[in-house]
Amino acid sequence: MLKQFLAPLLLAVGFHALIIGLFLIEWPDDEVLRVAEAPLYISAALVMPDAPEKKVGQQKPPKPATSKPVVAPPKIKPKPKADQEKKVVKPVVPILVEPAPLPAPVDSVKRESLAQDEAMAALMAAVTEEIGRQAVTNDEQILAYIGQVQRDIVSRWSRPPSARNGMQAVLRVRLVPTGEVVDVGVEQSSGNEAFDRSALLAVERSARFQVPSDPNLFEKNFRSFTVLFRPEDLLL
Template structure:
């Protein structure tokens, strides 16, 4: 079939127009698709929920311990000041009494005392001030020494309890209770240390009746290997050379 040039031109123009229309339609559809895609793929923002953190119980406990220790020191200082004030007052009273003893009572009117007895009495009742001060100083030193010893005993006991608490914490951290542990079980262990704090022997003094429970208790002590103990040899020998540990499923006591 032969086509004229006009027909060919018309045919080509129609094809180009059709292609242009299709291109416009496809472009509009693509634009709408991107907008719809963006509307569905929009990311939701993340929200971080803020929570109120309670006070650290360990830090609060340490602060309370510091406050209690400061209160004890202040109380001891007040007591010491009271004791020193009382002793000073006793010194004044004692010196006053000694001064009264040295005074010579006047003779009655019309009666002349015998010269010799008066001299002897004066010699007998005369007190050396230096000796009096020295005697009082000795008494004051003894009283302060007794007070210092009593205060030191209280301080040493507090330090010993701190060592005991530390040993207990280490054992609790090492103790893994077996599944067979039941309330009412008790295992008493006897622990032997050397002055460096190393564990050299652990014995079951009183069994719980459950082998797994007893073994877990022994393992909790032996895993520690070494405890922090007082450097004072007398304190170590008295309280830490040998001690017992009572294991319970819900408690641990030294």
């Protein structure tokens, strides 16, 4: 019975001893193959073409360097002072100056101007006075002739029974230089036919008026004029 268990026991012990022995043995480290990484780069170089070989027979000797001739500036000769003075000095042309007329004495000029002013003022005063006198005379003459015309018409005017205060008629009368009536018409009616007709008859019966002999006065005042008829009075 003991023999049956002894053989397996020895096998087990031997197997464990073998395993322990393997662990105790120093094995060498595994060699690791390491490859050094080479850097990647490109090497570039400038390759010059081969220069052609020069033939000895064709070589020319170098030309000697030619230097340009240096031109010296021309020397300016100083001009003689006499020539310079001759050129600067110009001939003087004589200028003829005529004597100006002597001015008139100041006193005589003033006296003459004052005399002219006084004469002009006196003349203007005389003309103004004469014009005023003629105007007054002419106005007086015109008023005298107008008064005579009014009297002539009134003496020949017969007022109609229908005439009333406030009525008025305006007649246009035209004369010739001799004073004769050549035309008469109603310029503004009174609204009463009998009143207007009586006014026309008064002028026509007068036939002729006394007028000034001066053509200017006649043309301005009596060639054509108006007469205002009203029952209470008569106005030119």
